[in-house]
Amino acid sequence: MIADPILEVAGLRTVFFTAAGLVRAVEDVSFTLRRGEVLAVVGESGCGKSITALSLMRLVPSPPGRIVAGSVKLEGRDLLAISEAEMRAVRGNLMSMIFQEPMTSLNPVLTVGEQIAETVRLHRDVSKADAWARAVEMLRRVRIPEPAQRAKEYPHQLSGGMRQRAMIAIALACDPKVLIADEPTTALDVTIQAQILDLMLQLQQESGTSVLLITHDLGVVAETAQRVVVMYAGRKIEEASVEDLFARPMHPYTHGLMRSIPHLAAMSGAVAERLQEIPGMVPALSNLPGGCAFAARCGHADAACAAGVPPLEERRPDHYVACWHAGTLV
Amino acid sequence: MSGYLLRRVGLMLLTLFGISIIIFVLLRLVPGNMVDILFDSAGMVDPAEKTRIAAELGLDKSIPEQYLVWMNGLVHGDLGYSYVSEKPTIEEILPRIPVTGRLALSAIGFAVLLGVPFGVISAVRQNSGVDYGLRVLSLAGLSIPSFWLGLMVLMAFSALTGRLPVYTEAPATVLDAVLLVAVPAMTVGFRSSALIMRLTRSAMLEVLRQDYVRTARAKGAGAGRVNFHHALRNALLPVITVIGLETAFLIGGLIVTETVFNIPGLARFLVESIRNRDYPIVQNLVMLTAFIVVSINFAVDLLYAALDPRIRLGA
Numbered sequence: 288m289i290a291d292p293i294l295e296v297a298g299l300r301t302v303f304f305t306a307a308g309l310v311r312a313v314e315d316v317s318f319t320l321r322r323g324e325v326l327a328v329v330g331e332s333g334c335g336k337s338i339t340a341l342s343l344m345r346l347v348p349s350p351p352g353r354i355v356a357g358s359v360k361l362e363g364r365d366l367l368a369i370s371e372a373e374m375r376a377v378r379g380n381l382m383s384m385i386f387q388e389p390m391t392s393l394n395p396v397l398t399v400g401e402q403i404a405e406t407v408r409l410h411r412d413v414s415k416a417d418a419w420a421r422a423v424e425m426l427r428r429v430r431i432p433e434p435a436q437r438a439k440e441y442p443h444q445l446s447g448g449m450r451q452r453a454m455i456a457i458a459l460a461c462d463p464k465v466l467i468a469d470e471p472t473t474a475l476d477v478t479i480q481a482q483i484l485d486l487m488l489q490l491q492q493e494s495g496t497s498v499l500l501i502t503h504d505l506g507v508v509a510e511t512a513q514r515v516v517v518m519y520a521g522r523k524i525e526e527a528s529v530e531d532l533f534a535r536p537m538h539p540y541t542h543g544l545m546r547s548i549p550h551l552a553a554m555s556g557a558v559a560e561r562l563q564e565i566p567g568m569v570p571a572l573s574n575l576p577g578g579c580a581f582a583a584r585c586g587h588a589d590a591a592c593a594a595g596v597p598p599l600e601e602r603r604p605d606h607y608v609a610c611w612h613a614g615t616l617v
Numbered sequence: 618m619s620g621y622l623l624r625r626v627g628l629m630l631l632t633l634f635g636i637s638i639i640i641f642v643l644l645r646l647v648p649g650n651m652v653d654i655l656f657d658s659a660g661m662v663d664p665a666e667k668t669r670i671a672a673e674l675g676l677d678k679s680i681p682e683q684y685l686v687w688m689n690g691l692v693h694g695d696l697g698y699s700y701v702s703e704k705p706t707i708e709e710i711l712p713r714i715p716v717t718g719r720l721a722l723s724a725i726g727f728a729v730l731l732g733v734p735f736g737v738i739s740a741v742r743q744n745s746g747v748d749y750g751l752r753v754l755s756l757a758g759l760s761i762p763s764f765w766l767g768l769m770v771l772m773a774f775s776a777l778t779g780r781l782p783v784y785t786e787a788p789a790t791v792l793d794a795v796l797l798v799a800v801p802a803m804t805v806g807f808r809s810s811a812l813i814m815r816l817t818r819s820a821m822l823e824v825l826r827q828d829y830v831r832t833a834r835a836k837g838a839g840a841g842r843v844n845f846h847h848a849l850r851n852a853l854l855p856v857i858t859v860i861g862l863e864t865a866f867l868i869g870g871l872i873v874t875e876t877v878f879n880i881p882g883l884a885r886f887l888v889e890s891i892r893n894r895d896y897p898i899v900q901n902l903v904m905l906t907a908f909i910v911v912s913i914n915f916a917v918d919l920l921y922a923a924l925d926p927r928i929r930l931g932a
Binding site for chain 2 (some may be wrong): 344346348372375376377378379382383384386388391392393394395396397398402403409410441443444454593
């Protein structure tokens with residue numbers, strides 16, 4: 288059974304006007320987040336996944352950035368068409384975001400409790416005391432010990448993992464329908480990473496919030512998501528369920544990503560297979576080649592790849608890929 | 618925190634002690650003392666009379682001895698007598714404090730009320746017409762000397778209103794009373810406001826790029842709340858330091874402004890007293906100034922701790 292969509296992104300295009308020229312950070316990206324699911328967006332640094340996330344929240348720094356096309360429909364309402372004031376009522380309320388850097392994402396001069404309570408007060412007509420009680424309750428929900436005490440502390444008194452828990456508490460304080468998590472565990476120690484992911488999944492299941500998880504870590508994707516969108520150079524190049532993508536990646540880039548993950552079997556086994564890297568670098572978004580952006584790094588590239596951008600096509604049920612050779616490579 | 622306070626107070630006392638020595642020695646290094654000036658102007662030449670007066674004023678003692686006498690008096694609350702008016706020093710200084718205090722507070726208040734909001738606007742609207750306009754204005758504020766600005770303001774004021782906002786004993790109307798303080802205060806405070814504005818702008822630009830500002834936006838906070846509640850509180854720390862320093866510099870600006878606007882305040886009195894080598898007045902006035910400057914710095918440190926929990930709680 289396929290749940291109904293809660294967030295539908297169609298034809299999203301975000302550009303940056305810079306001294307080096309026009310940077311097409313997000314180019315014609317479409318995807319659908321279903322109710323209660325975790326959708327992962329993966330890709331290398333600079334592939335446009337964070338800008339996609341910021342575009343959904345309409346938080347792209349402007350100038351120089353601007354969303355020039357597309358629609359972002361939250362339960363049918365196009366967020367790109369509403370006023371800034373209406374958008375403020377969406378942010379932190381219907382749709383929240385967690386950022387990569389817990390060390391710098393909290394305001395150093397306000398207590399953790401104040402920062403959580405602020406979100407509540409911005410969107411709910413409650414008294415200061417009730418908002419504070421909600422803040423303490425949220426800290427308890429993100430498994431911070433002695434929440435009443437911790438709420439009175441400042442960010443510098445908390446560890447990195449605790450701060451990210453506090454960020455999650457801020458994001459979930461108003462029971463949003465959609466949570467966007469932009470590399471929520473990248474800046475944390477490995478052991479803390481697992482705890483934070485577990486916590487996010489538990490809270491997601493408790494509350495039924497739909498999660499858009501932005502990450503470059505395929506290990507995180509495998510553990511948490513139901514479906515995956517792979518981005519490269521600002522475009523979506525593949526989309527499939529997690530099982531399907533890991534079992535049968537169709538785009539050469541996704542293939543390359545899979546082969547660059549160390550496997551325990553390979554590491555302990557007698558046949559120590561060398562990890563494969565993807566040759567070359569992500570092209571500069573201000574100066575993209577005419578055809579497939581991955582062609583220069585792809586072992587299968589030919590004249591067709593240089594000639595035109597491959598369209599995204601459904602090559603198998605619910606498995607979309609944008610590659611001229613997807614059919615022959617499988 | 619209490620150890621920090623104790624250290625700061627100790628440092629304050631040490632600074633004041635050092636300053637007292639410097640004032641005392643410098644003053645006596647200036648050629649000619651009160652007695653010389655008295656005798657020059659009166660044309661008296663009787664050496665015996667001169668020695669008698671010097672002894673009466675305590676000027677015949679060695680410099681270390683004179684210093685001890687002053688310090689002893691200071692500790693016991695006895696500031697000595699003015700050589701010129703022969704009234705107790707305290708009676709000369711006290712009535713002038715409100716005059717200068719009102720002017721100085723209005724000037725710094727004007728500087729802060731103008732500088733901080735305009736700095737925020739300038740940063741939030743970076744590279745807009747408003748920003749460029751404010752930056753040019755602040756550059757002017759930094760470049761124009763206050764004595765020249767004071768004269769220009771006086772001329773403009775008299776040309777436009779036909780009146781001079783110079784000090785008289787009893788201002789006729791409330792408006793006059795306000796103008797008497799406001800016009801010179803703005804003249805002195807303009808430079809400080811320009812500096813505060815530029816500093817607020819750069820501090821705000823720095824803070825507005827921080828991740829926690831983005832977090833505040835992501836919560837759904839409006840522009841006013843993001844800029845003032847989240848950003849400005851963090852940007853204020855360097856600004857407060859400069860406000861403290863500017864308050865000290867203001868005293869220099871006051872000397873000129875009190876002269877231009879004919880205000881019978883401490884700063885003008887200090888200049889007159891130096892000219893007369895009125896040692897007790899000068900020593901104690903400079904000491905008072907030093908005390909105020911050191912206290913302001915102390916207050917700034919306390920304010921820092923109040924604003925930044927990382928300092929207060931010793932991160």
